[in-house]
Amino acid sequence: MPEHQTLQEIALQAKSPFELRVDLGKNVPESDVRSALTTGDMGFLHSFTTGSTLDGPGIRVVAWTSGCQWRCLYCHNPDTWKMTNGLPVRVERAAEELRKYRHGLKTMAGGFTLSGGEPLLQHRFAVKLFTAAKSMGIHTALDTNGNLGFRLTDEDLQSIDLVLLDIKTWDPERHRRLARRLGALHRPIWLRYVLVPGLTDDCEDIARVAGFAAWIGNVERVDVLPFHQMGRYKWKELGLEYELEGVAPPSNEVVESACAVFRKAGLKAF
Numbered sequence: 001m002p003e004h005q006t007l008q009e010i011a012l013q014a015k016s017p018f019e020l021r022v023d024l025g026k027n028v029p030e031s032d033v034r035s036a037l038t039t040g041d042m043g044f045l046h047s048f049t050t051g052s053t054l055d056g057p058g059i060r061v062v063a064w065t066s067g068c069q070w071r072c073l074y075c076h077n078p079d080t081w082k083m084t085n086g087l088p089v090r091v092e093r094a095a096e097e098l099r100k101y102r103h104g105l106k107t108m109a110g111g112f113t114l115s116g117g118e119p120l121l122q123h124r125f126a127v128k129l130f131t132a133a134k135s136m137g138i139h140t141a142l143d144t145n146g147n148l149g150f151r152l153t154d155e156d157l158q159s160i161d162l163v164l165l166d167i168k169t170w171d172p173e174r175h176r177r178l179a180r181r182l183g184a185l186h187r188p189i190w191l192r193y194v195l196v197p198g199l200t201d202d203c204e205d206i207a208r209v210a211g212f213a214a215w216i217g218n219v220e221r222v223d224v225l226p227f228h229q230m231g232r233y234k235w236k237e238l239g240l241e242y243e244l245e246g247v248a249p250p251s252n253e254v255v256e257s258a259c260a261v262f263r264k265a266g267l268k269a270f
């Protein structure tokens with residue numbers, strides 16, 4: 001960031017989530033980071049984007065949190081891994097940003113999605129922002145890998161209309177606990193499965209995920225997300241070793257085959 005620019009002046013809206021953002025919160029004292037995580041009064045956000053049609057129903061405003069404990073090989077936003085890469089934003093400022101769009105979001109049957117990174121690393125901030133959105137009558141969705149779902153109380157879950165659950169692979173307990181709770185609470189889930197050739201395209205693994213998703217009972221749809229290379233440059237810029245350099249996106253036929261496995265289990269898959 002230019003020397004003269006203050007944190008308040010940095011636009012919450014990035015050109016896209018693919019805009020590389022680093023070290024925006026690096027000067028925030030460690031004690032302030034801890035306090036933010038404890039109270040949820042402040043969060044670290046990579047950016048806001050508007051007009052998304054891929055992150056829940058209708059047209060969405062998406063806030064991308066920074067901070068993630070996972071290191072998925074196909075992650076297209078590795079600049080969101082480190083929390084202090086994000087912009088420190090008070091919950092009131094984030095809510096004000098949302099307020100600008102509230103009428104349009106209702107008209108377009110859309111809403112607000114909190115994605116990341118992994119939003120539940122900042123679960124108190126997430127719940128405060130969802131509660132603010134709900135008080136404006138905005139539909140809310142949480143995009144999560146589910147690993148930290150235990151941090152949310154049943155009451156917290158009431159502020160989240162939809163969970164976009166990113167199933168990374170057939171890795172039993174990591175994803176399943178939150179899914180089971182959401183099932184028991186009858187909270188809707190959209191399951192998201194990134195299809196990476198040679199990594200997550202094993203039909204038997206997909207069938208296990210599909211069987212589990214069908215068993216939960218409240219998975220409304222499954223989105224099979226074809227792997228792409230749009231985040232490759234970020235790995236390079238960050239000096240990270242990128243193992244999927246030579247991997248091509250899956251063909252339409254392979255994506256359709258994965259969808260067919262989910263459909264066979266009685267799910268709607270796209």
Ligand code: SF4
Nearest residue numbers: 068070071072075117
């Ligand atoms: S969970 Fe999401 S943000 Fe975290 S490494 Fe995986 S793809 Fe990236």
